[in-house]
Amino acid sequence: MPAFDPVPAQVSFPELEQRIQRLWDAEDPFEAALRQRAQAPAFTFYEGPPTANGRPGVHHVLARAFKDGFLRYQQMLGRRVERRAGWDTHGLPVELEVERRLGLHSKAEIERHGVAAFNRLCRQSVAEFIGEWEQLTRRIGFWLDMQSPYRTYDPPYIESVWWSLKQIWDRGWLYQGYRVSPYCPRCQTSLSTHELNQGYREDTPDTAVTVRFRLVDEPQTSILAWTTTPWTLPGNVGLAVGPEIEYVRVRQGAERLILARERLSLLQGPYEVEGPVPASELVGRRYQPLYPQAAPEGDAFRVVAATFVSTTEGTGVVHTAGAYGEDDLLLCQQEGLPVRHTVGLDGCFLPMAGAFAGLFVKDADPRIVEDLEGRGLLYRADPIRHTYPFCWRCETPLLYYALTSWFIRTTAVKERLLVHNQSVQWVPAHLRDGRMGNWLESLQDWNLSRDRYWGTPLPIWICPDCDAQRCVGSFAELGLPADADPHKPFIDEVQLACACGGAMRRVPQVIDAWYDSGAMPYAQWHYPFENADRFAGAHPADFICEAIDQTRGWFFTLLAESVLLFDQPAYRHVVSPSHVVDGAGQKMSKSRGNIIEPLALLDAHGADALRWWFYTTVTVGQEYRVSPERIAEVVKRFLLILWNVQSFLVTYANLCGWDPGAAEAVPAPAERSVLDRWLLARVAQTTAEVRRRMDLYDATVACRQLAQLVDDASTWYVRRSRARFRGEEATAACATLHQALRTMARLLAPFVPFVSDALWRQLSVPLAGQPSSVHLTDYPEVRSDDLDPELLEAMARLRRLVEEAHAQRERARLPLRQPLAAVTVAGAPFSAELAAVLAEELNVREVRYAPVPADGRETVSLDLALTPELRDEGWVRTLGRRGQELRRAAGLRPGQPIDFYVEAADPLGAAVLGQAERLTTLLFADRVQRVTQGARPAVEHSAEGTIDGTAYWLGLVRRGPASSLPAEDGP
């Protein structure tokens, strides 16, 4: 009875993975692993919540592969690793999907449809692809608790978010302000940068105007300013000059003009430069408003200094309208210039714009140009073409438009953010001071509010009578039950009594969905209303892992909220892989048609292959050029080799009846042959290196080391040990390879969870009391008794010399089958054992040594002279090979007893007679008989050929049934 179940030579990894998955379904080792570590110290992980209203892609597999690898590793180290799934459920992407489905195109249409119904659909839409996410998560072997995920729309989650905002409010860090954003006047919403990028159109025709701003105290003198958006001119409140820029006053006809010296080329017709005007002299000067009737209250129409002013375009003077430009707004706030809208939310001029009132701004542009020209204020107007943003949904030209927004004063804790960021171990390391560090250095206040519907409502109530503001931090303050739906529109019905006697109403906004996700460390536990211990024990996280695009996303919001609320970092280690692109390095997109579906890859090559490819192909931080061919290569180069080593062991262990569970005497490792000791030393060395690398969160080098170990086990240990598995050393060899493979299965378990478990289970069959799954074992410790650096070095040296010797044979055209008398090593002698390995690998009788060459370089040289005896043996080995081919052609299995007949003239015939025993062994035959010419017996299979010019004939006859070999599964 064989100890091991036979291993089919052909393996389909996708099928194997499904088989293992079914075992997991039945045994639930995920749950068992958690139970097993229930009392162990926690290793805390935060799962970044994806939005489930989109399909998962290959890039999601990437991050999840790294998450799972590190989590399994930590668990095997003995930590308790909880992994709770989460879903990001709010936000504009969800709303857009629902709008699309309902055929709605604006906020007005949503409100006509009804916000309650709209939000109901949003809630449903979030779950749209949840099944696909769960399927993929499961398929890639990512163990994640998806039974009780946190969801950002759950009332307790929202209540925790409210609590956090109240904390921020109490510290004075939550305030209302203006912000300029790209704004679609038709949809009546601001757009995110992401959306903005989808709508840029090049070569958009527009009009650039250069306008005279007459100085109050010098009406004959004008400052020239230039703009491509004439519609912002009625909103002008100031002119900005650059403190470093040199301005000049020029005379042209009766008038004087002021502009930057570098921009004189803008002038039309002859002019005379009267002299320089320092920027400092311009600052503070007042000019006449272009549209006095639209003048706002306050100290407007002044020249101010601003560093952002350039001289690459225009006049070196920037027309400033605070409500219609980001820089403009900041400048106005800084300089005390009034900010007021001249354009309404619908993109049409307000009544104070006089003749333009009611006109859409883009339609008003030509009218404004006409009007300015009529009043002598236009210096010149030029058609231009530039890149301009349009709404990607409705194609309306976007406006930069200041809206009332609520902000978190993140700048107040900037120093703390920088300090805590320093404490984080980033992989790749440059992210800390690079992308993340730079982002924090140029930190601005967080624009928290969104004028939308499906999101966590901003918990601020304002009294219309006395303007009192109140931030609400719990449901109880509103008298709401714990299970109340706190979403719009219901929450907007809730009024609070103001001290002045008025009824406070909630502000209409919801908050940035990114705030929701950054709140997960505390909100997933409904902290501080519940689970205070649970939160305290799981913050900061030991480890998070998301793709690089989360730097300014989730990585930032986690950190920002943690610092704002707790003055702590949110995580200690971040692994952040780069992007996934197609095989040609192109970004995957629907329009390019180069999207690679993860499930297709998984079906074709399996999850282990894809995971392993992600770990080993490039270092984290470089892009992943994924293609089916590259994943297929992993199967060939790694998984199949691993599988074949396993298959080899099982075949021979069964063949020689070795049983690891039997109390058979196995020599202690130190007593085994040098190849065994070498393999065990390689395993120990690799174990140490893998642990060291994984402790540094470097899965790439760890896995590359493992790949090298697998390759060494196959292409050196097994290759050189094959004969030993059939001889006296079979027990030691089987025990060694068995032990090595079991260790390798555990070393590989975090990375290729399916095949490693398959290996483990197979190898454990004959053993009692073993964990049923490799994922319930401990990560291998370094067996210090096995370490043997000297042996590793000596073997490495030996293998270098082997390569050189093989090259010499190649040049001499002597097949390896042909034995040679000696090899001479110019270098330090090997131990007798290693010398035997060398001799066997090179097929030489003897290893000799010579002094090292003067340059100190070790060399090797084969004695290429053939004696008759060596030549005879070479012939016999060739004949043996031909016999093997005949066996194979006859379809005989290993172990099938046979008789061989050989007919050959001398000198080949003599050689056969002289080495009949060797030939018998080579052919695994019971008997080899030489027959004389013309006396060929009747045989089942035969072959003819020549060796070195001598013709031969081989015949083969079976004897009795096959011995007790395992049957193989088909060809």
Add this chain to the structure above:
RNA sequence: CGGCCCGUAGCUCAGCUGGUCAGAGCAGGGCUCUUAUAAAGCUCAGGUCGUGGGUUCGAGUCCCACCGGGCCGACCA
């Protein structure tokens, strides 16, 4: 415009704190081994290590500039 990453054999990529580092795998040609039965081993690449400077006894490996690619951000008044 700014920040970061990358630019090494036809392709994909290794090369840690400067001194056998000029490498591996794949593709292609040749050869070999084999009761792991097509999986494996060996061999063949004359590559200005993007370009140009610099530091150094010595630089893919450090510094500067430039060119090209990517990502992120800013800007387009």
